[in-house]
Amino acid sequence: MAYWYTVISLMCINTILAWSVYSSFMTGTVSLGQAGFFAIGAFASASLTAIYGWHIVPATMMGAVAAAIVGLAIAIPTLRLKGLYLTIATVAFVEVIRVVFHNIKYGRDGEFAIDASSADARQMPWIGPDGPLGFRHIIYLTEHHITPGEYAMWLVLLVIAFGVYFWVLERSRLGFAMRAVEEDEIAAQGVGLSHNFLKVFAFAIGAAIAGVAGSLYAHLLTFITGDDFNIPLTVMMLAYVVIGGGQTFWGPILGALIFTLLPEIARETKEFRLELFGIAMLATMVFRQHGLITRDMVRRAETRIKTAFTGRNTIGPDEPGAPAPNPTKK
Amino acid sequence: MTRAEPQDMLSAVAVTKAFGAHLALDNLSLAVTKGGVIGLIGPNGSGKTTLFNAITGIHSPTSGSLHFAGRDITGRASERIAQLGIARTFQNLKVFRRLTVFDNVLGAQNSASDMTMWQMLFSVRRNETPRRDRVEHILERVGLTDRRHALAQDLPLGEQRRLELARALAREPELLLLDEPAGGMTPQETDTMAELIHDVAEAGPTVFLIEHKMGMVMRLCRHIVVLNFGRKIAEGTPKQVQSDAAVREAYLGSVARHA
Numbered sequence: 001m002a003y004w005y006t007v008i009s010l011m012c013i014n015t016i017l018a019w020s021v022y023s024s025f026m027t028g029t030v031s032l033g034q035a036g037f038f039a040i041g042a043f044a045s046a047s048l049t050a051i052y053g054w055h056i057v058p059a060t061m062m063g064a065v066a067a068a069i070v071g072l073a074i075a076i077p078t079l080r081l082k083g084l085y086l087t088i089a090t091v092a093f094v095e096v097i098r099v100v101f102h103n104i105k106y107g108r109d110g111e112f113a114i115d116a117s118s119a120d121a122r123q124m125p126w127i128g129p130d131g132p133l134g135f136r137h138i139i140y141l142t143e144h145h146i147t148p149g150e151y152a153m154w155l156v157l158l159v160i161a162f163g164v165y166f167w168v169l170e171r172s173r174l175g176f177a178m179r180a181v182e183e184d185e186i187a188a189q190g191v192g193l194s195h196n197f198l199k200v201f202a203f204a205i206g207a208a209i210a211g212v213a214g215s216l217y218a219h220l221l222t223f224i225t226g227d228d229f230n231i232p233l234t235v236m237m238l239a240y241v242v243i244g245g246g247q248t249f250w251g252p253i254l255g256a257l258i259f260t261l262l263p264e265i266a267r268e269t270k271e272f273r274l275e276l277f278g279i280a281m282l283a284t285m286v287f288r289q290h291g292l293i294t295r296d297m298v299r300r301a302e303t304r305i306k307t308a309f310t311g312r313n314t315i316g317p318d319e320p321g322a323p324a325p326n327p328t329k330k
Numbered sequence: 331m332t333r334a335e336p337q338d339m340l341s342a343v344a345v346t347k348a349f350g351a352h353l354a355l356d357n358l359s360l361a362v363t364k365g366g367v368i369g370l371i372g373p374n375g376s377g378k379t380t381l382f383n384a385i386t387g388i389h390s391p392t393s394g395s396l397h398f399a400g401r402d403i404t405g406r407a408s409e410r411i412a413q414l415g416i417a418r419t420f421q422n423l424k425v426f427r428r429l430t431v432f433d434n435v436l437g438a439q440n441s442a443s444d445m446t447m448w449q450m451l452f453s454v455r456r457n458e459t460p461r462r463d464r465v466e467h468i469l470e471r472v473g474l475t476d477r478r479h480a481l482a483q484d485l486p487l488g489e490q491r492r493l494e495l496a497r498a499l500a501r502e503p504e505l506l507l508l509d510e511p512a513g514g515m516t517p518q519e520t521d522t523m524a525e526l527i528h529d530v531a532e533a534g535p536t537v538f539l540i541e542h543k544m545g546m547v548m549r550l551c552r553h554i555v556v557l558n559f560g561r562k563i564a565e566g567t568p569k570q571v572q573s574d575a576a577v578r579e580a581y582l583g584s585v586a587r588h589a
């Protein structure tokens with residue numbers, strides 16, 4: 001059972017990561033930097049809980065803030081560049097962060113040996129990142145007697161909270177503004193929207209969300225190294241969005257769920273994880289350019305649910321769920 | 331005219347725009363006074379769109395200055411200029427393609443830019459009845475009521491042009507720049523568009539109109555500015571412009587070149 005709790009926790013973390021990509025995706029920015037923000041959130045929050053004894057909630061928030069600040073520092077100079085340059089800059093950023101955490105060492109000696117029977121029983125464990133050996137002994141959950149089941153439940157609640165954020169965002173004027181920037185920056189400026197501001201904002205929020213996921217991941221795994229946060233990981237996060245669908249926040253959930261569950265259910269596939277990704281990406285590009293879940297599907301589903309609840313079609317003439325009079329939709 | 335007069339709605343003072351060695355606008359000065367429709371004509375490549383791009387801050391001028399309602403807007407960010415009360419349409423259609431017709435207009439409304447981020451985040455669509463009513467009203471004016479749920483990209487060209495106009499109207503601008511609003515339209519569509527522009531100008535904003543369809547321009551405009559090679563070669567009433575030798579030369583020359 002504990003194993004499945006861990007799988008559920010990982011699904012939640014991957015969903016949050018997929019949304020962190022989706023945040024800037026809404027303004028038309030493709031970020032390949034999320035693994036870097038994920039790493040910053042992981043190391044920052046784990047440092048606070050393990051070295052300084054913070055509570056996990058403020059530590060996670062600080063991880064998010066740290067990731068957002070770094071996100072701003074990257075976004076402000078690079079978002080002025082056109083799409084591809086930003087993407088390249090974000091890839092380079094992931095590599096820099098990986099190398100930094102691969103080599104950094106800080107922290108303190110632990111209070112007692114973790115494993116008294118081991119050869120170096122008298123040696124106290126190092127609490128904090130230890131260069132290529134990584135950051136071990138992030139034992140917050142065990143120390144505070146949080147069971148895997150409880151942790152999974154908290155993570156599900158957090159996913160719901162982020163889901164509500166995106167649900168509100170997509171229906172708000174701010175969400176429209178982001179979509180308008182994605183569609184056409186010049187026309188968006190023409191209606192008084194600052195595309196620079198919106199893109200930087202969406203990117204920083206995405207960085208913060210990845211920072212939260214980093215904290216959740218570090219405390220779940222108890223052991224992280226700089227090498228965990230590599231370029232294949234960052235590509236996978238983007239793939240969740242591309243395959244699941246980048247038009248609504250539902251798509252990234254599906255993408256993250258499929259690719260977390262598949263290797264668990266069909267064990268044979270685990271070995272070919274990256275290859276499967278490649279094939280799935282290609283298939284998406286060829287057969288479903290907008291991903292598995294499109295905005296149209298969500299609209300139709302919303303209409304059906306409303307009709308089911310009220311017993312009649314109460315969709316006003318100006319509701320987005322109402323059927324379009326022209327049937328030529330893609 | 332070499333300096334901005336305070337009573338002008340819009341004025342350009344010695345505006346030059348260079349693309350490399352090519353001068354798309356060459357020391358151009360002009361003024362648009364308040365009210366009615368003012369025409370901007372000239373052969374293809376004469377710099378009409380470039381002037382609109384300079385006014386709306388898409389390309390800041392290489393030299394010279396632009397003034398709107400007594401303010402210097404030279405080199406200001408495009409969205410700031412839009413917020414001051416200038417709206418435009420684009421010759422090469424820039425509707426928000428994957429948004430619905432309704433959302434294109436709703437999201438463009440003036441208040442959007444005055445809201446803070448929090449207000450924008452919590453301004454959930456269905457609680458905005460007055461705004462939605464205004465959108466309905468605008469869609470009715472441009473004749474797109476039936477198409478409100480269609481995605482902008484699925485509209486035929488004529489309807490996309492009307493959607494561009496609707497989106498600009500949603501801004502409730504003081505100055506409306508229309509870049510070939512009847513481009514590629516059938517004669518009937520062109521007539522409808524001409525009527526619409528007439529009504530729009532009657533109701534509020536000053537309209538600055540680029541158009542190749544001379545019948546429409548002559549009928550609508552109280553004043554016309556003629557460009558050639560980025561320079562103003564004539565201006566005046568439709569009558570004055572039509573009988574101007576330099577204008578005839580520019581148009582005949584361009585016809586001969588294109589033939």
Ligand SMILES: Nc1ncnc2c1ncn2[C@@H]1O[C@H](COP(=O)(O)OP(=O)(O)O)[C@@H](O)[C@H]1O
Binds near residue numbers: 372377379380
């Ligand atoms: N972004 C640009 N880069 C380079 N040249 C441009 C650009 N925009 C316009 N031009 C050039 O400036 C001249 C004027 O173009 P334009 O203003 O579009 O003419 P019009 O709208 O009167 O047909 C043309 O020669 C065109 O090639």
Ligand SMILES: [Mg+2]
Binds near residue numbers: 378379380421
């Ligand atoms: Mg033009």
